[in-house]
Amino acid sequence: MTTHREKRCRHCGQRYSFTASGPGCDNRVNNDRYCRSCQGEILVTLRKLPIRVKLEWVEVEQPTVEMCEAWEKEWAEEHAAHDPPHFLPYGRRILPCLFDMNDMGNVNYVGIVQGRGEFKGRQFRYSTWTKKPENNTVKVAMEWNMETGDKTAFWRDL
Numbered sequence: 001m002t003t004h005r006e007k008r009c010r011h012c013g014q015r016y017s018f019t020a021s022g023p024g025c026d027n028r029v030n031n032d033r034y035c036r037s038c039q040g041e042i043l044v045t046l047r048k049l050p051i052r053v054k055l056e057w058v059e060v061e062q063p064t065v066e067m068c069e070a071w072e073k074e075w076a077e078e079h080a081a082h083d084p085p086h087f088l089p090y091g092r093r094i095l096p097c098l099f100d101m102n103d104m105g106n107v108n109y110v111g112i113v114q115g116r117g118e119f120k121g122r123q124f125r126y127s128t129w130t131k132k133p134e135n136n137t138v139k140v141a142m143e144w145n146m147e148t149g150d151k152t153a154f155w156r157d158l
């Protein structure tokens, strides 16, 4: 279903139709703050400005997939104890599952979890395959400073 909402552009003041869901909602000029022509100009301008810091996922040996799964379970338990329960606990995001097109029983699960203990303050993305555990990976979020080339700082969302 397509949902349209009438909006007033925060820059030029004209009224426009914002597509909140359905076909067209992922169009790059469909924005909930700016009309199509203003948003188009914003995108053109942003293309001229350099990216200063990029998020890069780097594969690591430690922590293991099992540690990430245990942390995810801990987060879920701690937050389920809240009243009302938080269904999307902090530090965890649910990403859609992927399937192996050659073997539908081989399901990929990707989780993002905040590290604990000696890994506190770091964010990990782990990927598991139900039938091919040799393809499991754990990656840590690193900051890639595009100006200095430095890649030694851990990425933080805030």
Ligand SMILES: [Zn+2]
Binding pocket: 009, 010, 011, 012, 013, 014, 034, 035, 036, 037, 038, 039
């Ligand atoms: Zn506008």
